Amino acid sequence: MPHTYQHPRPALTVDCVVFGLDTQHSLKVLLIRRKLPPFAGEWALPGGFVHLDESLEQAARRELREETGLDHVFLEQLYSFGAVNRDPRERVVAIAYYALVNLQEYTLHAETDASDAAWFTVTKLPPLAFDHDRILNTALARLKGKLRYEPIGFELLPKKFTLYQLQKLYETVLGYPVDKRNFRKKFLKMNVLTALDEVEPGANHRAARLYKFDEKNYQSLKETGFNFEV
Amino acid sequence: MPHTYQHPRPALTVDCVVFGLDTQHSLKVLLIRRKLPPFAGEWALPGGFVHLDESLEQAARRELREETGLDHVFLEQLYSFGAVNRDPRERVVAIAYYALVNLQEYTLHAETDASDAAWFTVTKLPPLAFDHDRILNTALARLKGKLRYEPIGFELLPKKFTLYQLQKLYETVLGYPVDKRNFRKKFLKMNVLTALDEVEPGANHRAARLYKFDEKNYQSLKETGFNFEV
DNA sequence: TCAAAAGTGTTCCTGGTACACCCATGC
DNA sequence: GCATGGGTGTACCAGGAACACTTTTGA
Numbered sequence: 454m455p456h457t458y459q460h461p462r463p464a465l466t467v468d469c470v471v472f473g474l475d476t477q478h479s480l481k482v483l484l485i486r487r488k489l490p491p492f493a494g495e496w497a498l499p500g501g502f503v504h505l506d507e508s509l510e511q512a513a514r515r516e517l518r519e520e521t522g523l524d525h526v527f528l529e530q531l532y533s534f535g536a537v538n539r540d541p542r543e544r545v546v547a548i549a550y551y552a553l554v555n556l557q558e559y560t561l562h563a564e565t566d567a568s569d570a571a572w573f574t575v576t577k578l579p580p581l582a583f584d585h586d587r588i589l590n591t592a593l594a595r596l597k598g599k600l601r602y603e604p605i606g607f608e609l610l611p612k613k614f615t616l617y618q619l620q621k622l623y624e625t626v627l628g629y630p631v632d633k634r635n636f637r638k639k640f641l642k643m644n645v646l647t648a649l650d651e652v653e654p655g656a657n658h659r660a661a662r663l664y665k666f667d668e669k670n671y672q673s674l675k676e677t678g679f680n681f682e683v
Numbered sequence: 684m685p686h687t688y689q690h691p692r693p694a695l696t697v698d699c700v701v702f703g704l705d706t707q708h709s710l711k712v713l714l715i716r717r718k719l720p721p722f723a724g725e726w727a728l729p730g731g732f733v734h735l736d737e738s739l740e741q742a743a744r745r746e747l748r749e750e751t752g753l754d755h756v757f758l759e760q761l762y763s764f765g766a767v768n769r770d771p772r773e774r775v776v777a778i779a780y781y782a783l784v785n786l787q788e789y790t791l792h793a794e795t796d797a798s799d800a801a802w803f804t805v806t807k808l809p810p811l812a813f814d815h816d817r818i819l820n821t822a823l824a825r826l827k828g829k830l831r832y833e834p835i836g837f838e839l840l841p842k843k844f845t846l847y848q849l850q851k852l853y854e855t856v857l858g859y860p861v862d863k864r865n866f867r868k869k870f871l872k873m874n875v876l877t878a879l880d881e882v883e884p885g886a887n888h889r890a891a892r893l894y895k896f897d898e899k900n901y902q903s904l905k906e907t908g909f910n911f912e913v
Numbered sequence: 914t915c916a917a918a919a920g921t922g923t924t925c926c927t928g929g930t931a932c933a934c935c936c937a938t939g940c
Numbered sequence: 941g942c943a944t945g946g947g948t949g950t951a952c953c954a955g956g957a958a959c960a961c962t963t964t965t966g967a
Contacts, residue, residue: 458694461686461735465693465776505691505774509765533763533778535739544735546695548763548776617918634921635957658917659964847945864948865930888944889937 463535463544467513468500468585470531470549470592471523473556473572474609478621481556481572482589484581485520488569491541492582498589499570500547513550521570527553527608532591539584547583551592553608600626602682604645607666615653615661616640623683643681645671693765693774697743698730698815700761700779700822701753703786703802704839708851711786711802712819714811715750718799721771722812728819729800730777743780751800757783757838762821769814777813781822783838830856832912834875837896845883845891846870853913869913875901 471483484496499520503512510528517523528550535546556572573579575593578586600606606622607614620636640646647667652660671681701713714726729750733742740758747753761779769775786802803809805823808816830836836852837844850866870876877897882890901911 455687455689456691457685457687458692459685460732462688462692463695463733463735464688465695502690503693503765503776505693506767508767509763509776512765530762532760533739535733535778537736537738546733546739546778548765548778615919632957632959633919634959637920638922639956656918657966659919659966661919845946862931863946864932867947868949869929886945887939889939889946891946 463546464540465503466500466545466547467503467509467516468498468547468549468588469513469517469528470498470551470589471517471521471526471554472551472575472592472596472609473554473559474622474625475556475572478618478625480575480625482575482578483521483523483554484571484573484579486569486571487582495582496571496573496579497582498549498585503548509548510550513548513552517552523552523554523559526559527605531588531595534584534588536584547588549588549592551595553596553605555609555611557611597626597628600683602680604666604671604681613649613651613663613665615663617661619664639683643679644674645681693776694770695733696730696775696777697733697739697746698728698777698779698818699743699747699758700728700781700819701747701751701756701784702781702805702822702826702839703784703789704852704855705786705802708848708855710805710855712805712808713751713753714801714803714809716799716801717812725812726801726803726809727812728779728815733778739778740780743778747782753782753784753789756789757835761818761825764814764818766814777818779818779822781825783826783835785839785841787841827856827858830913832910834896834901834911843879843881843893843895845893847891849894866913873909873911874904875911 473481473483475481483499485499487493487495487497499516500513501516501520503509504515507515509530513528514524517526517528529552531549531551533546533548537544539545539547575589578589580586581589596605600623606619606626609622610618616637619640620631620633623636624630645667646664649663649665651663653663654660675681703711703713705711713729715729717723717725717727729746730743731746731750733739734745737745739760743758744754747756747758758780759782761781763776763778765776767774769777805819808819810816811819826835830853836849836856839852840848846867849870850861850863853866854860875897876894879893879895881893883893884890905911
């Protein structure tokens with residue numbers, strides 16, 4: 454069933470840059486191997502065409518679900534890419550989103566074929582289809598920038614985490630080491646962490662206390678003009 | 684000449700939020716009165732459909748030129764708006780940009796009809812067509828946020844300006860007063876302002892020294908890891 | 914007993930903030 | 941001479957940065 458318009462229209466897609474943090478504290482991105490040309494066999498960001506009856510964010514979530522099995526993840530619009538020749542077939546405008554997932558609690562279940570989705574360390578990426586390397590770099594820059602003044606880092610960690618994990622997260626994403634004592638002092642003074650009466654399980658050294666992010670207190674602090682800044 | 688596609692496509696527009704600062708230090712937005720339904724007679728952001736042979740930014744610049752006569756202005760992508768029913772006619776996705784112009788050096792020359800474009804103080808806006816109030820509020824939030832850590836404020840001022848003008852700009856956009864001595868100290872210490880051997884003309888009080896933004900020095904400072912922050 | 918990370922305070926210095934008066938000019 | 945903004949310095953305080961050792965646990 455064809456659809457006809459008076460003026461030509463670009464095709465419209467959403468593409469998702471999905472970040473995860475593995476247990477070795479390295480930052481990963483989720484890629485999909487393309488089956489069809491163009492760029493058949495190459496790796497690309499998960500994404501696809503926007504349907505008429507769904508918002509942009511809904512489209513991004515649907516594509517994530519269909520292509521990777523991920524659902525209910527942190528998702529935020531990143532930027533829109535519309536260079537004239539970014540797709541060799543025809544004019545395609547991509548609205549990019551980025552997502553943060555907790556690699557320990559999620560597993561991939563691509564409805565189509567799980568072997569076509571894989572996590573790559575951001576520093577060791579394969580060649581990407583289309584302009585997806587640009588999109589990915591934009592997402593990485595956004596993540597780095599945003600991590601320091603909004604508490605989005607917790608999305609990459611399990612609900613219960615140690616201060617060491619939190620610190621490594623910041624060091625990994627920002628790309629430089631931070632001082633342990635100052636880091637702890639700063640975070641604890643912010644009153645957005647709740648200390649739990651539990652310690653990390655299965656450590657082959659002294660077990661660290663577990664914390665959780667205090668979403669409620671963060672919200673009320675924010676209303677009183679508090680600035681999260683690391 | 685109709686255009687036919689296998690799957691239906693949303694229409695794609697670019698919309699521009701154009702900010703200016705008038706001589707009374709009030710922040711203005713440029714709006715266009717719509718001639719055609721829907722929302723005929725109401726005020727809306729300048730914008731229009733993306734052509735196949737132009738990038739998104741090119742489309743935004745073309746629309747600005749056609750509808751308002753503005754050209755060569757600071758322009759940056761803002762956000763994409765794609766709620767299903769944001770346009771009553773059909774599905775339309777809007778990629779919003781925001782622009783900063785210097786009201787003293789630019790005048791409006793709409794190629795179509797200049798009387799259909801007008802500047803409104805952001806605190807006294809008329810009802811807007813579509814979801815343009817949301818777009819405008821998003822732009823305002825971005826402007827406020829960005830002003831403090833990137834030197835985009837200069838785009839709203841003439842090339843030569845006084846420290847008083849610069850301070851008023853910050854006070855107007857941010858919405859709170861700042862201390863004169865501290866503001867000057869901070870800005871001058873950053874080494875991004877060049878003092879000129881000129882003073883402001885036509886003041887009915889002691890004339891203030893004029894400054895210009897030192898783009899070159901800002902760039903080189905940035906490369907050495909300098910953070911502009913007000 | 915060794916390896917690995919947990920946990921903890923103090924000092925120094927920079928940079929933010931608060932604050933008030935005289936000066937130059939045009940009318 | 942009056943109104944308007946121009947222009948300037950200091951004192952205090954909070955918060956960032958640098959820095960090292962003892963403790964706990966499991967293997």
